[in-house]
Amino acid sequence: MVPLTRMKLLRLLLLAAMLALLLFISSLWLPQGGVGDCGGSWQPCLKFYRQTPLLVPEEGAEAPPLIPECPGQSFQAGRLLRYLKSSLENADDVLLEPYLQSWDQLLNFMESLGTMVGFFSHKVKEKVALIRELSLKRSLEAHGKRGPPDSSGLQIGASRSVRSMVEAELKDGAVDFSRRTDSGCRTLLRLHRSLLWLKLMLEGLAEGPDADGRYRTPAELSRAAYMVALAPHHPWVLRQAAEFVFLALPDRRYFLQLVCVRSQREATPVLHAIINALALVHAQTQRILAEHDMLELP
Numbered sequence: 001m002v003p004l005t006r007m008k009l010l011r012l013l014l015l016a017a018m019l020a021l022l023l024f025i026s027s028l029w030l031p032q033g034g035v036g037d038c039g040g041s042w043q044p045c046l047k048f049y050r051q052t053p054l055l056v057p058e059e060g061a062e063a064p065p066l067i068p069e070c071p072g073q074s075f076q077a078g079r080l081l082r083y084l085k086s087s088l089e090n091a092d093d094v095l096l097e098p099y100l101q102s103w104d105q106l107l108n109f110m111e112s113l114g115t116m117v118g119f120f121s122h123k124v125k126e127k128v129a130l131i132r133e134l135s136l137k138r139s140l141e142a143h144g145k146r147g148p149p150d151s152s153g154l155q156i157g158a159s160r161s162v163r164s165m166v167e168a169e170l171k172d173g174a175v176d177f178s179r180r181t182d183s184g185c186r187t188l189l190r191l192h193r194s195l196l197w198l199k200l201m202l203e204g205l206a207e208g209p210d211a212d213g214r215y216r217t218p219a220e221l222s223r224a225a226y227m228v229a230l231a232p233h234h235p236w237v238l239r240q241a242a243e244f245v246f247l248a249l250p251d252r253r254y255f256l257q258l259v260c261v262r263s264q265r266e267a268t269p270v271l272h273a274i275i276n277a278l279a280l281v282h283a284q285t286q287r288i289l290a291e292h293d294m295l296e297l298p
Contacts, residue, residue: 067270070260075108077259077270084277094162094284096135102281103128103191106198112258116248124194127187134184135159138168162188163288170292179298185289186297192285193229199278200225205255206271208264215264218255219246 067078083105086098103124110121139159159165165184169175174183204221223246231239252264259274261267289295 067273068260070258073108073112073258075105075112075258077274080105080109081274081277084274084281088277088280088284090161092163092284092287094281094288096131096159096161096165099162099281100128100132106195109198109258113249113254116245120245124191127191130182130187131165131184131191134182134187135165138165162285166288166292166294175294175297177293177297183297185292185294188285189289189294189297192282192289193233195278195282195285197225197229199275199282200228202271202275202278205252206268206275215252218249218252222246222249 067081069076069078080102083098083102087095087102089095107121107125107128110117110124136159165188169183169185175181175185176183180186201218201221204216204224205218207216209215223243226242226246231242234242256262256264256267259267259270261270286295
């Protein structure tokens, strides 16, 4: 009886240590960065939408994919695609409000993957909220008491786009190249790196099977994407802790359900459309940050 008690105690201690570590890295992982009514571990966060198909063009495709709104879940692939494309209406810039709306949908996607991913998604949510807060504050300062009282402030002046925000913060001395600050530019850089992680993971999900007919698992895809996009910016302890999250991800079929398809064949054109839009937004943001030497802000 004593050995059994000791074994249970060791298991409890191990579980407590893992949870403590995850709580710790939740404030640090995805440094580029609630749907409180979520169901079980793999249940999408529920909201109810009309099942109205959203037709969105895909770059380089003869016909655009038909992306329906999925009833019963908060993540909507069609809405994500629409916001991403709206953010690129200016040829050499990224409009800020649709960019942040894209992140609202990506957060819904992350939160639908279960409790473990939720440890990290709330930090991304904080960074999205911080950029909105800083942008609205700048708009109010520029327009006085008559300034816009809501998110319309993100559609004018220095708050309108990534380029205008970067230039305004540089002009005001809000960006520090030697130490950590809560500037919009630094926060954007963290979101920018996380966007690459998600893009690479989706690229893996769109891939076909290997020579043996085997598809890579979401855990393998997330790990590979993490090593490229985020691991170079994280200390050893965070890289090790991230493994727990990868192991807890649901299977590939669940990811297909999130984009409202029933098979890999149906998912491929939808995923390619999203990946292409993510790549365009990422590349444009990368160019703007690189022009101002902001790709390595502390």
